[in-house]
Amino acid sequence: xxxxxxxxxxxxxxxxxxxxxxxxxxxxxxxxxxxxxxxxxxxxxxxxxxxxxxxxxxxxxxxxxxxxxxxxxxxxxxxxxxxxxxxxxxxxxxxxxxxxxxxxxxxxxxxxxxxxxxxxxxxxxxxxxxxxxxxxxxxxxxxxxxxxxxxxxxxxxxxxxxxxxxxxxxxxxxxxx
Amino acid sequence: xxxxxxxxxxxxxxxxxxxxxxxxxxxxxxxxxxxxxxxxxxxxxxxxxxxxxxxxxxxxxxxxxxxxxxxxxxxxxxxxxxxxxxxxxxxxxxxxxxxxxxxxxxxxxxxxxxxxxxxxxxxxxxxxxxxxxxxxxxxxxxxxxxxxxxxxxxxxxxxxxxxxxxxxxxxxxxxxxxxxxxxxxxxxxxx
Numbered sequence: 001x002x003x004x005x006x007x008x009x010x011x012x013x014x015x016x017x018x019x020x021x022x023x024x025x026x027x028x029x030x031x032x033x034x035x036x037x038x039x040x041x042x043x044x045x046x047x048x049x050x051x052x053x054x055x056x057x058x059x060x061x062x063x064x065x066x067x068x069x070x071x072x073x074x075x076x077x078x079x080x081x082x083x084x085x086x087x088x089x090x091x092x093x094x095x096x097x098x099x100x101x102x103x104x105x106x107x108x109x110x111x112x113x114x115x116x117x118x119x120x121x122x123x124x125x126x127x128x129x130x131x132x133x134x135x136x137x138x139x140x141x142x143x144x145x146x147x148x149x150x151x152x153x154x155x156x157x158x159x160x161x162x163x164x165x166x167x168x169x170x171x172x173x174x175x176x177x
Numbered sequence: 178x179x180x181x182x183x184x185x186x187x188x189x190x191x192x193x194x195x196x197x198x199x200x201x202x203x204x205x206x207x208x209x210x211x212x213x214x215x216x217x218x219x220x221x222x223x224x225x226x227x228x229x230x231x232x233x234x235x236x237x238x239x240x241x242x243x244x245x246x247x248x249x250x251x252x253x254x255x256x257x258x259x260x261x262x263x264x265x266x267x268x269x270x271x272x273x274x275x276x277x278x279x280x281x282x283x284x285x286x287x288x289x290x291x292x293x294x295x296x297x298x299x300x301x302x303x304x305x306x307x308x309x310x311x312x313x314x315x316x317x318x319x320x321x322x323x324x325x326x327x328x329x330x331x332x333x334x335x336x337x338x339x340x341x342x343x344x345x346x347x348x349x350x351x352x353x354x355x356x357x358x359x360x361x362x363x364x365x366x367x368x
Binding site: 164 | 181185191192195196201204205207208213216217223225226231232234236238239279282285288291292293294301302303308309318323325327330331338341343349351352353355356359360364367368
């Protein structure tokens with residue numbers, strides 16, 4: 001199974017590129033010109049998202065460094081005990097929407113502290129794999145086109161993250177407990 | 178967004194005073210600003226590559242073909258992009274690239290889709306319903322195989338690491354559907 005999946009992810013990129021190239025040859029499209037023209041936009045987009053990334057990453061980094069999460073941990077710990085959630089997992093639930101690199105760091109830390117086959121590690125892995133970093137995605141996508149009024153987009157994303165975490169706790173308790 | 182931005186930073190300062198971590202907060206703050214630029218710069222190459230590939234597909238007419246195939250189900254989710262064939266195919270490519278775990282490829286497709294939607298947006302600072310729905314489902318990060326996490330747990334020596342694939346798939350599917358649901362419900366209440 002895992003070999004098949006690895007092979008699949010290895011060949012999918014060349015397959016997509018080959019289909020696009022073959023289609024371009026059939027349609028007699030000047031591929032090299034089209035490629036360089038499109039690739040030139042990469043720079044502009046990257047530069048355009050910089051201010052939005054700075055704002056969001058600074059806000060998230062200050063929040064994480066301030067120890068606010070430790071305070072939340074104390075508030076939530078009775079709730080965690082009730083649902084049989086290992087306390088180690090609270091930090092990953094709180095960081096998942098905020099920072100992708102921090103989440104991977106916390107996952108590695110949980111695995112180190114509790115062992116790779118512990119329930120805490122499996123739950124943390126499922127939580128990490130089942131969501132994206134909401135704040136980062138918002139900064140990149142809306143930043144690239146200069147949207148300032150996000151309306152309900154972030155709220156919908158965060159509510160979906162919370163739903164995902166609740167389902168993760170429930171599904172993992174069925175699969176792994 | 179204004180409130181979230183101000184709230185996160187002010188709350189952090191208050192907590193930092195209580196926890197005696199002000200020195201760390203200040204250094205992390207400036208590190209993050211530096212890191213934001215480094216991340217953006219590191220995106221240029223990968224983004225440029227995929228935008229080049231996408232542009233070939235656009236010029237050869239492949240994008241239009243894809244958009245015709247996928248149009249019907251997609252405009253049910255995004256009713257306001259019916260007259261925007263490029264947005265339709267870029268959204269389709271973004272969702273499929275994400276599903277396959279190719280987030281490097283998914284991001285440029287997603288940004289292109291946002292640009293296509295922005296072209297038809299009367300108020301350039303204000304997100305449209307379709308943009309919000311599209312952003313929400315992207316933050317749910319739907320993918321069939323969680324490649325990065327799988328690599329980490331395999332490397333750390335978990336027995337039978339593939340056991341996390343099915344639970345993860347269930348969770349990410351629910352998150353995807355609930356993002357769609359919440360975006361559709363909330364769009365009525367936000368101007």
